[in-house]
Amino acid sequence: MSDGTVATCVLVVLALMASPALGAADVGAVTEAMQQPGRHHLDIDVGAADQRSSVPVSVLVGDREGPTLLVLAGVHGSEYAPIVAGQRLANTLDPAELAGRVLIVHVANMPAFLGRAIYVNPADGKNLNRVFPGDPHGSLSERIAALLTDQLYPLADAVLDMHSGDGNEDLNPRWVGFYERAGEPSVIARSRAMAHAFGFRHIVAFQWELADRSKAIWAGSAAIALGIPAIDVEAGGKNIVDEEAVAAIEEGVRRTLSHLKMSTAVFPAVENQVVIRxxxxxxxxxxxxxxxxxxxxxxxxxxxxxxxxxxxxxxxxxxxxxxxxxxxxxxxxxxxxxxxxxxxxxxxxx
Ligand SMILES: [Zn+2]
CATH class of the missing domain: 2.40.50.100 (RNA polymerase II/Efflux pump adaptor protein, barrel-sandwich hybrid domain)
Structure with missing residues (x-):
């Protein structure tokens, strides 16, 4: 009986802490974890009333100072290779060997993942990768986009937005995309360098010009609009865990860490990269x-x-x-x- 009372009190306190600003307490937990060297696994609450979701995030904090890389997966819930690659990296990257921090968002679109949905989030019927920069007071997809754009992206020096062919799509070869005509020249240059460093043979140079922030409806472009270098990774598809694609993504992230001087690992150069415009x-x-x-x-x-x-x-x-x-x-x-x-x-x- 008394245990029950204590539990109720704790729940009330937690509810009060969480209520003032949308997900604020949880993102606070991410920024707090970013100060503690080691490996942290958190779940961020997002949504309101009947549309709620949870966004699993791992925070890896190195012993040495360095940049923060945000690795984003599961914007589309049936794109499994990047989700599995992110989950493996969260447990195999050694924080002690890192300079800086890696934030891994495992499944941005949990309702689509659990609903085995392609393209859209079944909670509101919207394509999360078309509603950026989002709206903190909108439907669930818009709130997830706003959580990323307003609260998580600003913590990062670079963003990797990882996709594959969707559950009904055959995608081959794997490729890395970057915005060649959107954003400040220095952001374009750093994004281009990251795209090449990731190590895939094929690079897609997106030709869209995003004149204002409201045009940046894709997850990667919303980062560019904030002045944060970003690339779009595409590997795998067909509703399966394509192990070759998973391994290629894992290596690509490790190559990116090396490129950003966040790790001392050395990789052989990639020859003959092909740029698609x-x-x-x-x-x-x-x-x-x-x-x-x-x-x-x-x-x-x-x-x-x-x-x-x-x-x-x-x-x-x-x-x-x-x-x-x-x-x-x-x-x-x-x-x-x-x-x-x-x-x-x-x-x-x-
Ligand atoms: Zn996708």
């Missing part, structure tokens, strides 16, 4: 059943048939043909398609 998207003109005829990673000729859409009765309605010769970077694997969704992406390589 031009990509063509093929969108579904209508909803239908998609049948893919190619796999990502193949070279395709202009006009080559990549797959087709049928209506609900199996009648062929649309043929997806390569708009240009190039490398098939991404192609859908699963049949259900809504109007306007991307069926395939072809990269033209100079």
């Amino acid at each position: 031009q990509r063509s998207w093929i969108a579904a003109p209508e909803a239908g059943t998609w049948i893919a005829l190619k796999a990502a990673g193949q070279q395709v000729a202009k006009g080559e048939l990549l797959g087709y859409l049928t209506d609900w009765h199996g009648r062929r309605r649309f043929e997806a043909r390569a708009p240009a010769a190039g490398l098939l970077l991404l192609i859908l694997t699963a049949p259900p398609v809504r109007q306007g969704e991307t069926l395939a992406i072809v990269a033209q390589i100079d």
Whole structure:
């Protein structure tokens, strides 16, 4: 009985501490952990009323001073290779060998992860990677974006936003993207250097210009808008834990730590990196059943048939043909398609 009373009191005190500002007490716990050398695992509360979620974050603090790297995974809940890579790094990176701090956000979009959802957060039907910089008083996806943009990004000197092909996407080869035309020249230069240092052979130089912060709707671009160098990692897909992709991401993060002088590990140089500036998207003109005829990673000729859409009765309605010769970077694997969704992406390589 008395134990119950004590527990109730503790709960009331915790509720009072948590209530004034959204998630403030929890982000306070992150900044507190950042002062203590070692390995810390925390869960940040986000949301309100019927839309609540928890964001698992590991904080690795080195014995020596250095920059803070934020590693972000699970913005899309069915992109497993980066999530698993982040979870492994959280327990295998040795804080004693670090200069600075690594913050790893394991699953930004927990409702999508637990709901096995592609593209959107089932709590509000929104694509988290289209609602940045977010809104601390909005729906759950907007609140998660605001938590990242307003509270976690400002703690970091650099951001790695990690994705894969979504649960219904075949993505190959793996690539690292950076914004070549958005942000201050020094931010662009540092992002470009990080993209190359990550060590993947293919680099995508995004050509979007983000004239104001409200245009920075992607997780990585929201960091750029704050003046923080950022890259977008893409490896794995097809709803599986692709162990090759997981290992490549883990090595990429370790290479990034070395590049930022946060570790003394030495890696062999990567030769012959390829920069992609031009990509063509093929969108579904209508909803239908998609049948893919190619796999990502193949070279395709202009006009080559990549797959087709049928209506609900199996009648062929649309043929997806390569708009240009190039490398098939991404192609859908699963049949259900809504109007306007991307069926395939072809990269033209100079
Ligand atoms: Zn994604």
